Amino acid sequence: MDGTAPEPPVHPAKDLDDSQARLIQFQGQLAAKAPIPWLTLGIISTNFAVYAAMLLTGVHFLEPSVPSLLQWGANLGSATTSGQWWRLFTCTFLHIGLIHILFNMFVLWDIGRFLERLIGRPGLAVVYLLAGLSGSIASMWWDPFVVSAGASGAIFGLYGCLIGYLLAGSQDIPTDVAKKLRNNALVFLGYNLLWGLTHRELDMAGHLGGLLGGLACGFAMAKRLRAEGQETRTRINLQVLSIGLAILVLVAAFRPRTADLQQELTRFTETETRVQETYNQALQKAKAGALSDPDFARLIEAEVIGPWHSARIQLEGIQGLPEVQAQLLSRVERYAETREQAWVAFAEALRRQDPQGVQQANALHREAEGQLKGIDR
DSSP states (O other): OOSOOOOOOOOHHHHHHHHHHHHHHHHHHHHHHOSSOHHHHHHHHHHHHHHHHHHHTTOOSSSOOHHHHHHTTOBOHHHHTTTOTTHHHHGGGOOSSHHHHHHHHHHHHHHHHHHHHHHHHHHHHHHHHHHHHHHHHHHHHHOTTSOBOSSHHHHHHHHHHHHHHHHTTOTTSOHHHHHHHHHHHHHHHHHHHHHHHHOTTSOHHHHHHHHHHHHHHHHHHHHHHHHHOGGGHHHHHHHHHHHHHHHHHHHHHTSOOOOOHHHHHHHHHHHHHHHHHHHHHHHHHHHTTSSOHHHHHHHIIIIIIHHHHHHHHHHHTOOOOOHHHHHHHHHHHHHHHHHHHHHHHHHHHHHHTOHHHHHHHHHHHHHHHHHHHHHHO
16 A cells, blocks of 8 residues: 555536535525515516507507507618617517416516615616617617517526626626536527527517627626726616617618508508599599590699509519518509509590590599409408
């Protein structure tokens, strides 16, 4: 036998238990500083209040319709980039059914109260806002025709903030506790990202956008705290908020405007109603002998064909629609073109005093009516 002493046995299970115990102790110390996480409770209460208000107005509790979601402020790139920028914020307090809100609020309670105690209420407010907006903007960039809603982007941002805080080496958290927190956060994010990749209906762009936004916030906050100390926390929060908002405004502003087909079709229908009323009134005057054929022709060209042609050209300028909307737009364009040909033919027939030309114009009008019925179906 040699004279060397045997190495002490390794007890990985004991190390894990000690690490878990220190994590629980650290969480207890945080909880003692702020026993009631008022901001987290406030955010959760606001989400449930919005959900309750939706139910009171008749929105389905499990499967809200798309029109209902849009009415309550869901994010839709084509509507948002048309001037309704408030949707980037309101959508973060809106949920798509009972299961959606229950799951999100359960997770928010877990991570929200921890971060509120770690970085303070103002810090949590900054991260939640910036992460939520980051998720909304990412969703708008990735697919401007998807309707998105929910606090998921902001919640991913809170986990991203925790990871960024840990990566920056914050001195607020003991090393072994930081490792445990980081592993827990990575497991949560990994599971949810994998779930999202296998379920195409989930808004992964919003999740990833929120995650990156929160990661940047947490990293910046912890870095500055290491360099300047806890006494500068308020100034750091304001700096992160102002810089973050400036970046997000620029990113959102550079997103090209996406055509809102519903809005464009509504505008076209208003033009159609207006010119049809003008045409019918002129036709009644012509039948009563109060309007000559040449004057009738001039009126049609100026007050019917002119506005109609402008509205039709505006429809033709719409690009980049998803397939279903593009097919609908194509049918509307064919109808608009046929109707315009009918009015042009009628005006020319009036000038030439050509009964056969009037019949041809009427045939084009009947063809347009058939196309219109196809659109309505």
